[in-house]
Amino acid sequence: MSSVITVENLGKKYLLSHQAQKGPYVALRDVLADGAKTICRRLLCRSEAMGNNRREEFWALKDISFEVKRGDRIGIIGRNGAGKSTLLKILSRITEPTTGSVRIKRRVASLLEVGTGFHPELTGRENIYLNGAILGMSRAEIRKKFEEIVEFSEIEKFLDTPVKRYSSGMYVRLAFAVAAHLEPDVLLVDEVLAVGDAQFQKKCLGKMGEVSSKEGRTVLFVSHNLGAVSELCSSVLLLDGGRLFFSGETSAGISAYLAHIEAQLCVSSDLSEANRTGSGKARILNARIDWKETTARGCPAIGDTVRVSFEVERSPEILPSDMRLAVAIRTISGTRVLHVTNEDDCFILPQKTRSTVTVTFPSLKLYPGIYTVSLWVGNSQYIDYDYIQECLGFEVIQGDHLRRDFRMDWSQGLVFHRTKWESI
Numbered sequence: 001m002s003s004v005i006t007v008e009n010l011g012k013k014y015l016l017s018h019q020a021q022k023g024p025y026v027a028l029r030d031v032l033a034d035g036a037k038t039i040c041r042r043l044l045c046r047s048e049a050m051g052n053n054r055r056e057e058f059w060a061l062k063d064i065s066f067e068v069k070r071g072d073r074i075g076i077i078g079r080n081g082a083g084k085s086t087l088l089k090i091l092s093r094i095t096e097p098t099t100g101s102v103r104i105k106r107r108v109a110s111l112l113e114v115g116t117g118f119h120p121e122l123t124g125r126e127n128i129y130l131n132g133a134i135l136g137m138s139r140a141e142i143r144k145k146f147e148e149i150v151e152f153s154e155i156e157k158f159l160d161t162p163v164k165r166y167s168s169g170m171y172v173r174l175a176f177a178v179a180a181h182l183e184p185d186v187l188l189v190d191e192v193l194a195v196g197d198a199q200f201q202k203k204c205l206g207k208m209g210e211v212s213s214k215e216g217r218t219v220l221f222v223s224h225n226l227g228a229v230s231e232l233c234s235s236v237l238l239l240d241g242g243r244l245f246f247s248g249e250t251s252a253g254i255s256a257y258l259a260h261i262e263a264q265l266c267v268s269s270d271l272s273e274a275n276r277t278g279s280g281k282a283r284i285l286n287a288r289i290d291w292k293e294t295t296a297r298g299c300p301a302i303g304d305t306v307r308v309s310f311e312v313e314r315s316p317e318i319l320p321s322d323m324r325l326a327v328a329i330r331t332i333s334g335t336r337v338l339h340v341t342n343e344d345d346c347f348i349l350p351q352k353t354r355s356t357v358t359v360t361f362p363s364l365k366l367y368p369g370i371y372t373v374s375l376w377v378g379n380s381q382y383i384d385y386d387y388i389q390e391c392l393g394f395e396v397i398q399g400d401h402l403r404r405d406f407r408m409d410w411s412q413g414l415v416f417h418r419t420k421w422e423s424i
Contacts, residue, residue, distance in 0.1 A: 075233035106185030120164035224333035301399020
């Protein structure tokens with residue numbers, strides 16, 4: 001069977017500009033000066049050599065090669081920043097590659113972001129025809145599929161309402177219905193389906209499976225939902241750091257992904273070089289996870305006591321009573337399952353400008369799986385001082401606290417809770 005998509009030595013490079021650190025506020029004179037600098041750089045073509053800016057090369061994708069056959073259902077998986085969305089944008093011809101080549105022999109429809117390809121001032125009805133025209137379909141072809149699209153999207157009541165008044169869920173319903181029913185040969189779908197409700201997601205997965213298996217169309221599906229990837233896709237591409245880490249059968253790919261993440265889990269970290277956002281008025285210097293006081297196992301289990309500790313340094317002018325701290329725990333798919341703040345327990349930092357904070361989770365109630373920890377420091381107005389995503393990671397195992405004859409995982413839920421059963 002001939003290839004529908006052929007990707008050879010694909011690479012995408014971006015140039016990142018870094019400006020010198022400014023003061024706590026920006027004056028009008030600074031804005032005007034920066035604007036003048038920008039104009040001068042453009043006129044003199046010396047943007048890389050002038051001012052305080054320095055340029056850094058960032059390869060979102062590098063040396064990617066693969067082939068896609070007609071009727072393939074391929075899942076594209078990997079951590080945030082791995083290059084998944086960039087790959088789909090290149091395949092959709094939204095952006096051009098820096099190196100390599102992409103050959104696509106068929107008509108492509110893509111659903112990459114909420115509302116992509118929709119005009120906000122037009123109604124849902126008008127946007128169906130607009131999207132069909134963009135896909136190269138005649139008015140007669142669109143009219144033939146119109147009723148199916150409306151029925152699938154379940155927004156008939158709002159069909160003649162401008163889409164700028166649609167909720168994000170309504171956007172996705174109509175956008176997916178158009179993309180799936182206007183008979184593209186290749187359907188590219190990003191994580192956008194996560195916006196919809198669970199019932200509609202299941203409906204979309206069923207439709208993608210149908211158009212692939214029964215109608216012979218090709219589907220490329222980017223998702224953090226490994227269950228959905230396992231259900232829909234026959235093979236996966238695993239990206240890591242912009243490179244192709246694995247290509248092959250779905251179950252083997254998911255196992256490789258989990259093993260790769262597990263190998264990268266960090267239970268203790270010096271955060272001096274961490275990627276962070278915020279003003280820097282307070283900083284998180286290091287962090288660690290510990291459960292060894294309750295068990296000697298290499299991983300915590302359901303029922304163990306887990307502690308997250310991190311060192312915080314604040315500027316002297318910031319009052320401890322105005323400091324807000326938060327710890328967020330997410331699954332590897334990015335679903336936030338726990339979020340705690342110092343306000344929850346009326347905790348105030350001590351007067352010293354540098355202190356270590358410990359957050360204790362007694363009797364951990366997370367189901368077995370791999371989790372990441374993000375840390376945040378801000379003020380009472382929730383302005384960011386320092387925010388570091390996924391700076392720590394850990395795996396929860398089933399352990400000895402619960403029955404051993406039944407395997408527990410995320411298919412039963414995310415949070416385990418002990419209950420009391422009675423009968424009268």
